[in-house]
Amino acid sequence: MLGNFCYANPTRLYFGEGSLKYLPEELAQYGENVLLVYGGGSIKKNGIYDQVLAALKASGKRVVEDAGVMPNPTVQKLYEGCEKVRQNHIDLILAVGGGSVCDYAKAVSVSAYCSEDPWEKYYLRMEDVDNEIVPVGCVLTMVGTGSEMNGGAVITNPDSKLKIGHVFGDDVFPKFSILDPVFTYTLPRHQMVAGFFDIMSHILEQYFSGTDDNTSDYIAEGLLRSLIHSSRIAAEDPQNYEARSNIMWIATWALNTLIAKGKSTDWMVHMIGQSIGAYTDATHGMTLSAVSMAYYRHILPYGLPKFYRYAVQVWGVDPQAKSEEQVAAEGLERMEAYMRQLGLVMDITALGVTEEMLDGIADGTFIMDGGYKVLDRDEVVAILKESM
Known part of the structure; x- marks a missing residue:
């Protein structure tokens, strides 16, 4: 650590x-x-x-x-x-x-x-x-x-x-x-599931950084597994107290600074999502879900060992007879399937983003340097286009 x-x-x-x-x-x-x-x-x-x-x-x-x-x-x-x-x-x-x-x-x-x-x-x-x-x-x-x-x-x-x-x-x-x-029971479904993904994004942006054996990453994996399990239950039964209480507790620990200790952190999904929000006033969690898959597939080659670990430890991918790249890609495929199951927004056009906005959104995106790949402006634009 x-x-x-x-x-x-x-x-x-x-x-x-x-x-x-x-x-x-x-x-x-x-x-x-x-x-x-x-x-x-x-x-x-x-x-x-x-x-x-x-x-x-x-x-x-x-x-x-x-x-x-x-x-x-x-x-x-x-x-x-x-x-x-x-x-x-x-x-x-x-x-x-x-x-x-x-x-x-x-x-x-x-x-x-x-x-x-x-x-x-x-x-x-x-x-x-x-x-x-x-x-x-x-x-x-x-x-x-x-x-x-x-x-x-x-x-x-x-x-x-x-x-x-x-x-x-x-x-x-x-x-x-x-x-x-x-x-939290009376929250509309759209806001509820957007909150679920905001939690996931907070954890991932602290998880996908660093190469050391870090206790904070083990905590993050446990939080992610609990979130995935409980959010699936809550999506079917919003008044399931056990699921909603677990999610409330996960959300607090996802961003109360604990799992960032001893680590660098990423936050590029949030930077891009927040810039989209400034242009569209869209729900925050949905701006994150709309760009996450394009972003993580873009940086996967630069942080392949962690994406492999994520696939196995969080999504239960069986690594037998598969390359490291195949396992990592399957993990992201399972993540995407989960997101679609919840009904999250998966492309930025659904949030009101147009081609004419892309340059402005890219200009309003703060570039962070804690992740596996420091983006340049052209890469931000490419990720936005991939998210349309």
Whole structure:
């Protein structure tokens, strides 16, 4: 296992059915003014809003609402949230929703008291936080991003067609997160399966890097096998508690920094997918599924031993009487079959991408250097064309 590292995760998790009962004891640690952040209103239809609001009122909190967080939170929305924090002297931001809502809450937490434009400082220049940070808590209603236990915050600028994620330090991690798998039951199937693939992509982009014998890779393989098993069950029976609870737990561990320890990491699928999202406003997990097969087939020759291992250890490919290349290719074939079984989007045209957008998407794609092949712009364009 290569590389030295320090590992700490400050987020306190409450996991399981009925875990919202722990919210009042967390609220007691913060001041009176709470910014309640949520999305398009689904939490009002399924009753989660009423439960959270009751806990806030019973705890004597003054609640300021910040509703309407979109699936790809915009910089304009970020500015609105920052103004609400400042005007109302907010002591805690409580995010109730999925990854976009949690991401947005963290972006507001670092941006509200930033002395300059936070888009410029944190998303274009990627600078560290040097101002007051408003604490964040999360009540999770959709799984996929792992945002409930990490410092990531992705924001989209529609004017410049850029969607950028900044991974902040552990002082930006949520102070607490409440994970009740039952809260995910009413999610529409399209969003549910998109979340499943977002989880898979997070794991793969940390797995497909490095050549050493790394414990983190063994953990990743176990998470992948569990995800594949449980997602197939949940796709048939969305209210299967065992499957949904397993998936919720996998999503958290897929991106809470644990399986990246001692490794380089890739993230090119996310970079391409996020650029597509900036142009189309498509569901994040579907932008990843639409480009993944083309990307992984492109880099397979450069990381053949790991793709061979992936095929055998994750997809159960029998290596007998087959070449290393044949085994690796069969692993990707099984992955593709699984993706189609879930009903994931498999080409970018289905997301609204046109030939005219390809150059702009390629220009908006950040090139990462942690994977088996550092792409150039022409390769990004080729992968996009292969994904159409």
